Amino acid sequence: MSKSEIIRFLILRSIGNFLVLFAIFGVLSTFGPVLYYEALFRIVNIRGIHYKVVGSSLDSRSTLGKRSIGFADILAGAKEQILMPIDTQFSILIPKIGANAKVYPNIDPSDPNIFLPFLRSGVAHARGTVFPGQNGSIYLFAHSTDNFWNVGRYNALFYLIKDLGPGDEVVIFFQDKRYNYVVSQSRVVEGDDISYITEAQEGEERLILQTCWPPGTTWKRLLVFARPK
Numbered sequence: 001m002s003k004s005e006i007i008r009f010l011i012l013r014s015i016g017n018f019l020v021l022f023a024i025f026g027v028l029s030t031f032g033p034v035l036y037y038e039a040l041f042r043i044v045n046i047r048g049i050h051y052k053v054v055g056s057s058l059d060s061r062s063t064l065g066k067r068s069i070g071f072a073d074i075l076a077g078a079k080e081q082i083l084m085p086i087d088t089q090f091s092i093l094i095p096k097i098g099a100n101a102k103v104y105p106n107i108d109p110s111d112p113n114i115f116l117p118f119l120r121s122g123v124a125h126a127r128g129t130v131f132p133g134q135n136g137s138i139y140l141f142a143h144s145t146d147n148f149w150n151v152g153r154y155n156a157l158f159y160l161i162k163d164l165g166p167g168d169e170v171v172i173f174f175q176d177k178r179y180n181y182v183v184s185q186s187r188v189v190e191g192d193d194i195s196y197i198t199e200a201q202e203g204e205e206r207l208i209l210q211t212c213w214p215p216g217t218t219w220k221r222l223l224v225f226a227r228p229k
Helices: 003-047 057-062 071-076 112-119 148-153 157-163
Strands: 050-053 080-083 090-094 099-107 123-126 137-141 169-174 177-190 206-213 220-228
Touching (some): 099 112, 099 157, 157 220
Parallel strands (some): 050 080, 099 123
Antiparallel strands (some): 123 137, 169 177, 177 220
16 A cells, blocks of 8 residues: 555545544433433432422422532432422422423514524423413423423423323422422324414413424423312
């Protein structure tokens, strides 16, 4: 093999290695948050960890510092983990999946330029829908994206609502008051179905959680319905 052939081979191999590493980095940066939550959920089930939501400001003060549950807590911590609301003015906690996030109220669900920045750090409450304690539908959405390669930029918290089933608990804190809900059903609807938002002022109180489905697309929407406990 001549010197020029060796140089060409080394250049091509370097380019190939770079492309492989770039592809791996792209996959991890895109789907890393989803994989992280999925791994945590599986470990929680294997270890038999149970999450307890604190129910008052007194409970919150007594468990100060337990608001955030890390990987070390899941791997080697106690079998009972404390979920403390991030913001008692408006937050959502889901014990089964260890979810704990701030909710941003009155976010326009029709304008990605408005709602996407909020979904990078929490959950959005759809403008035009009701609040806890009122008749009608409380519509909360998270983990939305415009393209699959952007999924890693947003909060993947609601990815795990796919694992919720009838009887599972959802807790909302709103204006320093706790509201308890129980899951009744799940449903996959079309991506452009907005009927649950436009008709939110009608009927008895119910909570609707929405995430994109399949993850990282806008093809469909997965809705989880819960009623007051």
